[in-house]
Amino acid sequence: AGKVLAIVSQKGGVGKTTTAVNLAAAFARRGVRTILVDVDPQGSVRYGIGLRPGQPTPGITEYLSGDRALQEVLLPTPLASLRVLLAGAIADRGDHADFQRQITTPGVLDELFDELAGRADLVIVDTPPGLGAIVRRVLEASAHAIVPLQCEPLALQTTPQILRGLQDIVAVNEELALEGMLLTMHEPENPMSERVAEYVRASLPEDLVFEREVPRTAAVVEASAAGQPVVLRDPNDPASAAYLDLADVLRERMG
């Protein structure tokens, strides 16, 4: 669907959820009606978007099983322009195979994303790590993708694989555009971190890597502990500034 932006990565723990949550908050702060969707059975968005303690958290699990209507699982957040569709009860279960089967059934995600695109200006999707079936389905139903890359040596080895994966999917979904690779958890005084960032920029076309890195800051970790997006909890932190700037860059680019 035309307004759907997926956050994907092959490597784990690179900042997909942090990016999804903070981009969603940044757009919503600007008044863009946004829906943030969590298709990761891990369900981490629930802990990062600033929900009220004790707030009920049904989501995709309940919607796909028919227990809830879409209206009932589009949850309010501290921002007027942001609603969230969580993973739901799957996040408390230890077996993810059924959820994966359901959500990757042909047509299911396309239909869901179309529904959501009709109710918002922008849909942002947080995904599980890897290039498995769920991520493939998400990308087949999305128009935009961002790939976070953690500024560590392994980023260099995993980049070719994710670019190849994206190319495969563009072959079946012509409307998918890779908006860029986002360098995350960058440590400006750390020579290794700097070297990785420079190497990534040197080995990819300039327009494929966002100009501004997201720095590794204590504020992001504290916001995570507080269950909130850092752009809301600490808007002056350098990581917040980077995410707010990224949202502005994307708004212009995605039209």
Add this chain to the structure above:
Amino acid sequence: AGKVLAIVSQKGGVGKTTTAVNLAAAFARRGVRTILVDVDPQGSVRYGIGLRPGQPTPGITEYLSGDRALQEVLLPTPLASLRVLLAGAIADRGDHADFQRQITTPGVLDELFDELAGRADLVIVDTPPGLGAIVRRVLEASAHAIVPLQCEPLALQTTPQILRGLQDIVAVNEELALEGMLLTMHEPENPMSERVAEYVRASLPEDLVFEREVPRTAAVVEASAAGQPVVLRDPNDPASAAYLDLADVLRERMG
């Protein structure tokens, strides 16, 4: 199989591969005949085990497709007592769905692990993040599991889910024992990191959390850049000491 130890986590980027590679090297240094298996389509073990530049890297992909015999994909490493079974060609592909289907076909992993257990004293398995089909199959065919937990706030939220997942599998695989949760990337001077470590220890039975944390060190990142296990490249680094100690603890515990 009795000698199979799986490294699993729900969260991405918590140090599964780093732990698998360094435990394997630590055991092999002690003369334990070890095979390290990589079932993660990301194939990161290839970049962390100290293979020679230009060394051919066939693996599970080629074995499952019938292109190579098992003997041909058990690769030598810098350590006499350590061989490695890599993920293989899947690591260069962008579509992981087929690999997942093949490797999770009933009986395939059990058979492979039995073969490997017959050729070594210990088999260590590195897995993809999450609790999807591949990880389930690995755990159904393993006798031991270790769960790395990164010392960050999200560790606290994801722990119940992985414990539940392990319990589900113990119900079908009685011989599976959780050897412990391993606190990784611990930063001793960082109050948040300390708080997470203390909270994990307080909220779980003592024998479920390994006594010694693995500290976050520059040496681990440098070893990763050099493509080697840190226990070989820098045995005196505190992270190496922690992994060498963990191997000794496990040797006693696993008999």
